[in-house]
Amino acid sequence: MAHTSASSAGSGAKAPDSSRRSERSRQAIFDAALALVGEVGYDKLTIEGIASRAGVGKQTIYRWWPSKAAVLLDAFTAGIDEDYEKGLPDTGDLAADLKTVLRATADEFNDHAFQAPYRALAAAGANDEELSRTFVARLMEPGTQVYVNRLRRAQEAGEVAADIDVRVAVEMLLSPFSQRWLMRTGELTHAFVDTLVDQALRGLRPRD
Amino acid sequence: MAHTSASSAGSGAKAPDSSRRSERSRQAIFDAALALVGEVGYDKLTIEGIASRAGVGKQTIYRWWPSKAAVLLDAFTAGIDEDYEKGLPDTGDLAADLKTVLRATADEFNDHAFQAPYRALAAAGANDEELSRTFVARLMEPGTQVYVNRLRRAQEAGEVAADIDVRVAVEMLLSPFSQRWLMRTGELTHAFVDTLVDQALRGLRPRD
Amino acid sequence: MAHTSASSAGSGAKAPDSSRRSERSRQAIFDAALALVGEVGYDKLTIEGIASRAGVGKQTIYRWWPSKAAVLLDAFTAGIDEDYEKGLPDTGDLAADLKTVLRATADEFNDHAFQAPYRALAAAGANDEELSRTFVARLMEPGTQVYVNRLRRAQEAGEVAADIDVRVAVEMLLSPFSQRWLMRTGELTHAFVDTLVDQALRGLRPRD
Amino acid sequence: MAHTSASSAGSGAKAPDSSRRSERSRQAIFDAALALVGEVGYDKLTIEGIASRAGVGKQTIYRWWPSKAAVLLDAFTAGIDEDYEKGLPDTGDLAADLKTVLRATADEFNDHAFQAPYRALAAAGANDEELSRTFVARLMEPGTQVYVNRLRRAQEAGEVAADIDVRVAVEMLLSPFSQRWLMRTGELTHAFVDTLVDQALRGLRPRD
DNA sequence: ACATAAACGAGACGGTACGTCAGGTCTTTCA
DNA sequence: TGAAAGACCTGACGTACCGTCTCGTTTATGT
Numbered sequence: 001m002a003h004t005s006a007s008s009a010g011s012g013a014k015a016p017d018s019s020r021r022s023e024r025s026r027q028a029i030f031d032a033a034l035a036l037v038g039e040v041g042y043d044k045l046t047i048e049g050i051a052s053r054a055g056v057g058k059q060t061i062y063r064w065w066p067s068k069a070a071v072l073l074d075a076f077t078a079g080i081d082e083d084y085e086k087g088l089p090d091t092g093d094l095a096a097d098l099k100t101v102l103r104a105t106a107d108e109f110n111d112h113a114f115q116a117p118y119r120a121l122a123a124a125g126a127n128d129e130e131l132s133r134t135f136v137a138r139l140m141e142p143g144t145q146v147y148v149n150r151l152r153r154a155q156e157a158g159e160v161a162a163d164i165d166v167r168v169a170v171e172m173l174l175s176p177f178s179q180r181w182l183m184r185t186g187e188l189t190h191a192f193v194d195t196l197v198d199q200a201l202r203g204l205r206p207r208d
Numbered sequence: 209m210a211h212t213s214a215s216s217a218g219s220g221a222k223a224p225d226s227s228r229r230s231e232r233s234r235q236a237i238f239d240a241a242l243a244l245v246g247e248v249g250y251d252k253l254t255i256e257g258i259a260s261r262a263g264v265g266k267q268t269i270y271r272w273w274p275s276k277a278a279v280l281l282d283a284f285t286a287g288i289d290e291d292y293e294k295g296l297p298d299t300g301d302l303a304a305d306l307k308t309v310l311r312a313t314a315d316e317f318n319d320h321a322f323q324a325p326y327r328a329l330a331a332a333g334a335n336d337e338e339l340s341r342t343f344v345a346r347l348m349e350p351g352t353q354v355y356v357n358r359l360r361r362a363q364e365a366g367e368v369a370a371d372i373d374v375r376v377a378v379e380m381l382l383s384p385f386s387q388r389w390l391m392r393t394g395e396l397t398h399a400f401v402d403t404l405v406d407q408a409l410r411g412l413r414p415r416d
Numbered sequence: 417m418a419h420t421s422a423s424s425a426g427s428g429a430k431a432p433d434s435s436r437r438s439e440r441s442r443q444a445i446f447d448a449a450l451a452l453v454g455e456v457g458y459d460k461l462t463i464e465g466i467a468s469r470a471g472v473g474k475q476t477i478y479r480w481w482p483s484k485a486a487v488l489l490d491a492f493t494a495g496i497d498e499d500y501e502k503g504l505p506d507t508g509d510l511a512a513d514l515k516t517v518l519r520a521t522a523d524e525f526n527d528h529a530f531q532a533p534y535r536a537l538a539a540a541g542a543n544d545e546e547l548s549r550t551f552v553a554r555l556m557e558p559g560t561q562v563y564v565n566r567l568r569r570a571q572e573a574g575e576v577a578a579d580i581d582v583r584v585a586v587e588m589l590l591s592p593f594s595q596r597w598l599m600r601t602g603e604l605t606h607a608f609v610d611t612l613v614d615q616a617l618r619g620l621r622p623r624d
Numbered sequence: 625m626a627h628t629s630a631s632s633a634g635s636g637a638k639a640p641d642s643s644r645r646s647e648r649s650r651q652a653i654f655d656a657a658l659a660l661v662g663e664v665g666y667d668k669l670t671i672e673g674i675a676s677r678a679g680v681g682k683q684t685i686y687r688w689w690p691s692k693a694a695v696l697l698d699a700f701t702a703g704i705d706e707d708y709e710k711g712l713p714d715t716g717d718l719a720a721d722l723k724t725v726l727r728a729t730a731d732e733f734n735d736h737a738f739q740a741p742y743r744a745l746a747a748a749g750a751n752d753e754e755l756s757r758t759f760v761a762r763l764m765e766p767g768t769q770v771y772v773n774r775l776r777r778a779q780e781a782g783e784v785a786a787d788i789d790v791r792v793a794v795e796m797l798l799s800p801f802s803q804r805w806l807m808r809t810g811e812l813t814h815a816f817v818d819t820l821v822d823q824a825l826r827g828l829r830p831r832d
Numbered sequence: 833a834c835a836t837a838a839a840c841g842a843g844a845c846g847g848t849a850c851g852t853c854a855g856g857t858c859t860t861t862c863a
Numbered sequence: 864t865g866a867a868a869g870a871c872c873t874g875a876c877g878t879a880c881c882g883t884c885t886c887g888t889t890t891a892t893g894t
Contacts, residue, residue, distance in 0.1 A: 016838080016839075017837095017838065017839080020837095020838060020839060020890085020891070020892085021839075022839070022840070022890090025839090025840075025841095041335055042335050043335055043336075046879080046880060046881085047880075047881075047882085048879080048880060048881085049880090051841095051842095055841080056840080056841070056842095057839095057840060057841045057842055057843080058841095058842085058843085058881095058882080058883095059839090059840080059841085059842090059882095059883085059884085060839075060840060060841080062882065062883085063839080063840095119334045119335060120334070120335060122331075122334055122391070123330075123331035123332070123333075123334035123335050124331070125331075125391065125392075126327045126328075126330055126331035126334075126390055126391075127249060127250050127251055127327060127328060127331050128251075129392065132391060132392050133392065135391075136391055136392065136393055140391065140393065141393075164407065165403050165407065168384065168400070168403050168404055168407055169407060171384035171387065171388070171404075172380045172383075172384055172404070172407065172408060175380075175383035175384040175386070175387040175388075176376065176379035176380055176383040176384075178383070178387055179379065179383040179386055179387055180379070180383075182334055183330070183333065183334075183340060183343075183344055183348065184333075184337065184340050184341065184344065185344055185348065185349075192376070195373050195376050196376055196379075196380070199372065199373065199376055199377060199380065199411055199412075200380060200411065201411070202410070202411030202412075203407055203408065203409070203410030203411025203412070204407075204410075204411070224869085224870075225868090225869070225870080227860095228859080228860070228868095228869070228870055229870075230870070230871070233870090233871075233872095254848085254849060254850085255849080255850080255851085256848085256849060256850080257849090259872095263872085264871085264872075265870095265871060265872040265873060265874090266850095266851080266852095266872095266873090266874095267851095267852085267853090267870090267871080267872080267873090268870080268871065268872075270851065270852080271870080271871095437865090438865075438866070441866075457751060458751050459751055459752075462853085462854060462855085463854080463855070463856085464853085464854060464855080465854090467867095471867085472866080472867075473866060473867045473868060473869080474855090474856080474857095474867095474868090474869085475856095475857085475858085475866075475867085475868090476865085476866060476867080478855095478856065478857085479865090479866090535750045535751060536750070536751060538747075538750055538807070539746075539747035539748070539749075539750035539751050540747070541747075541807065541808075542743045542744075542746055542747035542750075542806055542807075543665060543666050543667055543743060543744060543747050544667075545808065548807060548808050549808070551807075552807055552808065552809055556807065556809065557809075580823065581819050581823065584800065584816070584819050584820055584823055585823060587800035587803065587804070587820075588796045588797075588799075588800055588820070588823065588824060589796075591796075591799035591800040591802070591803040591804075592792065592795035592796055592799040592800075594799070594803055595795065595799040595802055595803055596795070596799075598750055598806075599746070599749065599750075599756060599759075599760055599764065600749075600753065600756050600757065600760065601760055601764065601765075608792070611789050611792050612792055612795075612796070615788065615789065615792055615793060615796065615827055616796060616827065617827070618826075618827030618828075619823055619824065619825070619826030619827025619828070620823075620826075620827070640843080640844075641842090641843070641844080643886095644842095644843070644844055644845095644885080644886070645844075646844070646845070649844090649845075649846090670874090670875060670876085671875080671876080671877085672874085672875060672876080673875090675846090679846080680845085680846070681844095681845065681846040681847055681848095682846095682847085682876095682877080682878095683844090683845080683846085683847090683877095683878085683879090684844075684845065684846075686877065686878085687844075687845095
């Protein structure tokens with residue numbers, strides 16, 4: 001998977017030659033950024049700190065990224081590199097499939113190493129429209145899409161009513177989850193996941 | 209409604225005498241903070257900027273608040289001061305009541321003056337656990353509670369199935385709304401609100 | 417002895433009623449100022465520090481003195497209160513008399529408690545003309561004058577040549593002493609004092 | 625003559641790379657410091673003021689000097705850079721030679737542009753032992769030494785008695801001069817200089 | 833293999849804001 | 864009503880980073 005910079009622009013400025021880029025530095029910067037955001041938090045994460053920890057000149061960061069948020073976004077997505085192509089499991093039991101996946105996701109979101117950068121990026125996105133578009137497109141949208149696809153298939157199979165807006169249905173499933181985590185309004189337990197799936201699916205079934 | 213400072217702590221440090229506090233300065237700081245966050249955004253909002261705009265010494269801000277986030281939170285809540293006691297309307301038609309209120313809320317969230325501080329606080333909360341607790345308790349929880357109450361009443365009236373977890377049901381209603389707005393994953397239109405309410409209620413009805 | 421403020425001015429400002437002044441506070445301020453200048457040095461001596469140490473409001477200091485230098489000057493002179501009226505001893509042996517007094521003075525100047533405030537005042541005077549006039553008039557001039565008187569008497573007795581400028585002669589005796597101490601260009605030893613007196617007197621004797 | 629920074633130390637802190645130093649900034653800082661000390665006086669001289677006037681970041685000053693006194697000392701000595709190697713004139717007439725030089729020095733000390741920084745440094749030195757050592761070594765000692773050398777030569781020529789302590793003799797000549805100026809105890813007129821030289825030399829001559 | 837040009841590490845630079853300290857003024861409260 | 868207490872506005876402190884800009888030093892072709 002290619003990880004282009006978060007800033008695609010570069011209108012007038014002379015672009016650096018990315019073929020001569022030091023892979024070594026790039027990786028060291030990612031490692032440093034992720035380590036530091038976990039240690040000191042996003043607010044105290046600095047370009048200087050990353051450069052110093054990575055054993056890299058500041059200019060090497062400024063040459064390739066426009067902001068610390070962009071660095072972190074690239075670092076995080078490079079570390080994820082997950083395979084959305086498989087899609088959700090489809091055992092025929094929609095509720096069971098959703099519970100399986102969401103329980104696993106809950107465990108992931110409860111992992112400390114994962115929290116700091118993800119939270120930081122979500123927060124930075126709230127105040128920076130361009131960043132949030134990239135964040136959503138790169139990280140959130142693919143994850144959402146697999147749910148949409150799974151529900152679409154269930155809909156075709158008659159498991160879900162035809163007049164259901166699948167997109168909204170997925171949001172009803174995932175947003176309470178994201179919201180609890182991001183705003184710390186509640187724990188992400190397996191019990192919560194189960195209740196969420198059960199109640200969400202109640203409304204999707206075709207009426208008699 | 210009393211708005212105490214976001215930092216209730218005061219462990220070892222000697223607290224200033226709040227009875228001698230200048231109400232004039234307090235109000236000027238709130239006005240400046242809200243105006244500036246709208247003009248320059250949260251990241252470029254500075255304590256110095258607030259102090260200067262408010263015609264106030266920096267120390268007067270540091271004396272009463274621990275961070276710019278705390279200032280903004282107090283400023284924002286002081287400006288809201290809304291009356292949650294009335295609760296949601298109850299015309300007997302749950303769907304209609306919810307649509308009415310959520311459409312109005314959508315309009316409010318689409319208002320520019322409201323966006324900047326709210327977004328900023330939500331974002332700051334993501335990286336600062338203590339702040340997020342205050343933010344949730346002061347701003348989000350009361351708003352959520354009125355929905356919980358309304359649904360509880362509907363449940364008692366038999367409009368909503370007895371085995372429904374009302375809290376989760378409210379989250380299914382409100383989180384997609386908040387999420388769309390915060391992450392900019394979609395527009396907050398009246399059509400979206402209507403679909404959301406309709407699909408959410410589908411699952412709540414008692415089964416035949 | 418009356419200790420008027422170092423700033424005699426006070427042209428337009430309404431003068432406080434000095435008859436109602438708290439002698440208790442005044443003394444506490446002097447004690448605090450002298451103690452602190454010895455502990456932290458002149459540069460880190462602050463009005464707030466003096467007020468706090470003296471258990472006194474800041475305004476009580478600002479009411480009666482215009483600057484920390486003025487406080488210190490009053491504190492120091494109040495603590496000295498020496499008796500210049502006796503004048504120098506006159507045993508008939510000018511050299512012996514001078515050596516006796518200057519050796520004692522050297523010991524005094526080498527005393528730590530004496531150094532800090534005196535140095536501080538001399539330094540402050542270098543940059544503040546008005547203060548230096550007061551400092552000189554109150555502390556240096558009286559001390560110089562007793563030497564002038566003693567030499568004048570010696571001149572009348574024929575021990576010192578009639579065409580000698582006594583004032584300059586005294587400066588030749590005392591300035592090397594002060595200079596060494598203030599600028600730390602040398603030690604104030606008894607040997608130095610003796611050499612100084614001997615060489616200074618050599619030029620004063622009437623010529624054959 | 626090389627003018628190294630007043631802070632020779634650099635014990636634990638990592639020293640900046642002086643080969644990359646901006647000569648432009650260095651000179652601008654000197655100019656600003658000297659101009660400002662003349663305009664506002666030493667007490668109101670601030671690092672921020674110097675930086676701003678010099679068009680320089682504050683850190684550029686803090687990187688190279690430990691205090692405003694050190695800046696001023698370097699600025700002043702860089703501006704002097706005088707040539708002590710020539711020594712005092714030696715026409716064979718000691719009194720005339722001394723009067724010539726001291727009259728010129730008196731004129732220099734009466735020059736306004738010279739006064740502010742020199743006074744400031746002398747004063748700062750009184751309260752800061754390390755600074756005073758540098759001040760004396762860099763500015764006062766070389767000036768004193770040329771007098772010592774001249775007198776030594778005169779002593780060898782038999783013009784001055786062999787048992788005279790030349791160092792003390794020079795102090796008797798120069799200290800009254802410095803003292804009058806620093807403490808403002810008198811004017812530095814040519815008449816004063818002449819009297820001083822004449823009376824000082826009276827005691828130096830070999831006895832019959 | 834060598835020249836050359838770009839990326840690189842390092843870090844000085846002009847700036848902005850930080851959070852703290854003290855200055856000097858003003859108001860409130862107490863004895 | 865003088866003095867304690869201390870909140871207030873002001874402004875400088877010394878520090879941390881910002882983003883830009885040289886400096887030599889690799890490094891990686893492309894002739």
